Amino acid sequence: MTISRTSRSPRSLLGAARGAVRPWTGRRRAKESAWAALFLAPAVIAIVAMRIAPTASAIESSLYSGFPGGILEPVFSGLRNYHDLWASEAFRETVVRTLVFNLVINPLQIVIALALAVAMTRKIHAAGLWRTLVFVPATVPIVGSSILWGIGLQPRGPVNAIIRALGGEPQPFFTSADQALASIILVASWIGVGYWMLFLIAGIQAIPEEYYEAARLDRAGPLRTFLSITIPLLKRPLLFVLVADTVANFVLFVPVQILTGGGPQNSTTMQMFNAYRTTFGYSSKNLGAAEVVILTLIMLVFVALQFRLLREDRSPRRRA
Amino acid sequence: MTTTCQSLLRRRLRSDRRSVPMTLVAVFLAAVFILPAVWLFTNSLRPTAEIFEHLSPLSWRTLIPEAPSVHNYVTLLQGPFGRAFGLSLIVCLLTVAFGLVVCVLAAYALAVLDFPGRAFAFSFVVISFMVPFEAIAIPLSQLFTGWGLTNTLMGLVLPGIGNGLAIFNLRQHFLSVPRSYREAATIDGASEIRTLRNVYVPLSGSAIVNSALLIFLGQWTAYLWPLIAVSETRLQVAPIALAKTFAENSSNYGENFAGAVVLSLVPAILMLILQRSFGNLSLASGEK
Numbered sequence: 001m002t003i004s005r006t007s008r009s010p011r012s013l014l015g016a017a018r019g020a021v022r023p024w025t026g027r028r029r030a031k032e033s034a035w036a037a038l039f040l041a042p043a044v045i046a047i048v049a050m051r052i053a054p055t056a057s058a059i060e061s062s063l064y065s066g067f068p069g070g071i072l073e074p075v076f077s078g079l080r081n082y083h084d085l086w087a088s089e090a091f092r093e094t095v096v097r098t099l100v101f102n103l104v105i106n107p108l109q110i111v112i113a114l115a116l117a118v119a120m121t122r123k124i125h126a127a128g129l130w131r132t133l134v135f136v137p138a139t140v141p142i143v144g145s146s147i148l149w150g151i152g153l154q155p156r157g158p159v160n161a162i163i164r165a166l167g168g169e170p171q172p173f174f175t176s177a178d179q180a181l182a183s184i185i186l187v188a189s190w191i192g193v194g195y196w197m198l199f200l201i202a203g204i205q206a207i208p209e210e211y212y213e214a215a216r217l218d219r220a221g222p223l224r225t226f227l228s229i230t231i232p233l234l235k236r237p238l239l240f241v242l243v244a245d246t247v248a249n250f251v252l253f254v255p256v257q258i259l260t261g262g263g264p265q266n267s268t269t270m271q272m273f274n275a276y277r278t279t280f281g282y283s284s285k286n287l288g289a290a291e292v293v294i295l296t297l298i299m300l301v302f303v304a305l306q307f308r309l310l311r312e313d314r315s316p317r318r319r320a
Numbered sequence: 321m322t323t324t325c326q327s328l329l330r331r332r333l334r335s336d337r338r339s340v341p342m343t344l345v346a347v348f349l350a351a352v353f354i355l356p357a358v359w360l361f362t363n364s365l366r367p368t369a370e371i372f373e374h375l376s377p378l379s380w381r382t383l384i385p386e387a388p389s390v391h392n393y394v395t396l397l398q399g400p401f402g403r404a405f406g407l408s409l410i411v412c413l414l415t416v417a418f419g420l421v422v423c424v425l426a427a428y429a430l431a432v433l434d435f436p437g438r439a440f441a442f443s444f445v446v447i448s449f450m451v452p453f454e455a456i457a458i459p460l461s462q463l464f465t466g467w468g469l470t471n472t473l474m475g476l477v478l479p480g481i482g483n484g485l486a487i488f489n490l491r492q493h494f495l496s497v498p499r500s501y502r503e504a505a506t507i508d509g510a511s512e513i514r515t516l517r518n519v520y521v522p523l524s525g526s527a528i529v530n531s532a533l534l535i536f537l538g539q540w541t542a543y544l545w546p547l548i549a550v551s552e553t554r555l556q557v558a559p560i561a562l563a564k565t566f567a568e569n570s571s572n573y574g575e576n577f578a579g580a581v582v583l584s585l586v587p588a589i590l591m592l593i594l595q596r597s598f599g600n601l602s603l604a605s606g607e608k
Binding site: 029032033035036037039040042043044046047050051052053054055057058061116119120122123124125126127129130131133134136137139140141142143144145146147148149150151152156157158161162164165190193194247248250251253254257258272275276279280285288289292295296299300303304306307 | 339377378450455457463487
């Protein structure tokens with residue numbers, strides 16, 4: 001009798017609700033938990049199979065040493081792969097290059113995105129049109145933009161034609177170890193900046209107009225208004241965009257693989273491409289796994305940070 | 321009284337006046353960003369031989385072809401790219417279909433249902449999906465080989481079905497649906513599945529479309545995964561096919577440009593249509 005009441009039949013639920021004692025809240029909670037488990041199951045299975053399992057398998061694989069190409073069975077070797085990586089100057093250079101690349105490209109993109117966002121939120125004619133035009137590159141898939149810039153930055157290409165028309169010397173771009181990484185930054189920023197600009201425009205528009213009215217009454221100049229009002233009230237979206245951008249650029253892969261293959265002289269080899277090349281190019285599965293583990297660990301720190309900022313995104317705005 | 325009103329009004333008007341110099345700055349910035357895309361598009365309409373022909377001196381001919389033709393597009397779509405393009409569409413649509421089910425169910429559980437450990441489950445789900453997929457794509461491809469999923473359609477689809485941002489957005493939206501709606505549905509005897517389908521989903525059109533778009537874009541621009549999870553040509557997706565022709569036959573710029581344009585047009589058209597019919601699409605904010 002009681003069992004049939006707690007069953008899924010809706011009428012019994014209603015009946016239980018009418019029963020004045022309300023013992024049903026606990027039972028309803030149990031039922032809700034069951035539904036929650038059911039609804040979360042697909043996502044959890046996907047996470048376990050496609051996020052946790054590969055991470056675990058990479059960790060395990062990184063503890064073995066195998067002969068490149070995998071003719072012999074890999075043997076357990078503890079932390080030797082990590083030790084070897086640490087001892088390898090090429091790997092250390094790759095890690096440093098990845099860090100330097102990110103220390104340059106992320107602030108650079110965010111500063112440009114902020115300047116654009118400020119310019120596009122001024123009282124101008126047809127603001128929506130100019131915003132859209134800046135955003136268009138973000139809709140070009142990165143394979144397409146890599147090819148576009150690969151051709152555009154060729155020694156005899158249009159960018160050098162513009163440089164020559166302005167009286168400069170033609171540049172080697174991707175073919176020079178000094179300029180290849182900077183050229184990758186250009187490709188990635190042409191796509192990224194317009195995208196991050198949208199977030200910052202949304203942030204600027206969420207700042208109440210009264211603050212600017214007050215600044216006007218105080219006769220604050222545009223620079224002062226920007227530094228004392230826009231920047232402090234935009235802190236949260238700025239931080240979020242910076243972290244999200246870093247997470248994206250840490251695993252930047254496509255332009256490196258398509259345009260430079262990590263060269264010239266390894267000048268564009270960063271951790272993501274390096275792990276790919278070790279695993280598939282050099283067939284060193286175990287060493288590649290160790291490189292993936294190191295990359296994932298660094299990423300996790302940034303993702304946790306991004307999640308915190310995302311979750312707190314709402315409250316400060318309401319307070320403002 | 322009226323004079324203060326009028327002066328206030330005038331001040332308002334003055335501050336609302338649009339600035340011509342600032343507009344010119346905006347036009348210049350927009351031009352810097354759009355010109356490479358324009359060059360890409362217009363040069364996809366001319367033969368490869370002409371692409372570098374009008375560079376010195378620069379002239380309007382650099383941008384505008386004398387006799388625009390869709391020849392590059394025709395040969396491109398007749399080649400392996402055409403087939404790959406079709407496959408990409410199929411992969412993306414399947415991903416969106418499966419992905420929406422996974423994300424909507426998870427978001428509903430995390431937003432509406434009351435169960436112990438909900439806050440932890442929320443962090444766990446979103447963080448897990450936020451770790452960039454690229455980082456674990458390499459070990460996953462080795463697992464997929466063991467599971468017999470490499471070189472299969474589902475092998476391409478599966479990694480795209482969970483999207484942390486989509487779950488986050490949907491949950492946020494479901495939280496804004498008044499709880500009394502669900503109470504009413506429960507009292508009327510609706511199961512959780514029916515409440516979700518008949519109450520929450522109809523109220524969340526824009527959030528669901530937004531999530532579909534996020535899932536679609538993630539899959540449409542995927543490159544590393546299809547590169548390592550598929551070796552057979554019959555399962556090549558469009559970005560891989562394009563990169564292959566660029567690497568193997570890199571002198572055929574016209575066709576490469578056409579491929580880049582086709583790849584870009586699909587998400588652009590999609591966004592335009594969805595923006596028209598649903599309004600306030602916001603890829604840019606965690607809300608709505």
